[in-house]
Amino acid sequence: MTYHAKVIAGGKIVIPADLRRELGIKEGDSLVVERDADGGLSIKTYAQVVREVQRDFAAMSKPYSGSLVDDLLAERRAEAAREEAEHEEWLARHRA
Secondary structure (H helix, E strand, O other): OOOOOEEEHHHEEEOOHHHHHHHOOOOOOOEEEEEOOOOOEEEEEHHHHHHHHHHHHHHHOOOOOOOHHHHHHHHHHHHHHHHHHHHHHHHHHHHO
């Protein structure tokens, strides 16, 4: 459906009430205005922008079938073992 908006004093754009209700835009909401490649404008809610960014990042992520908890525990155990070995090495140097 096509809507028409009017620019009023101060460069304010009046978005038709039907469209505001349909999109859940309320007075005081912040919107994102972008200029597209053809010189047109795109107006989006912050929620729309967040969904787009999440979708873009999800497309870049690799599927992971392991357990993040198991990986974190293994990493922490390896780190603890390195720290223990460094401590034992330090003790051995300082006992002599």
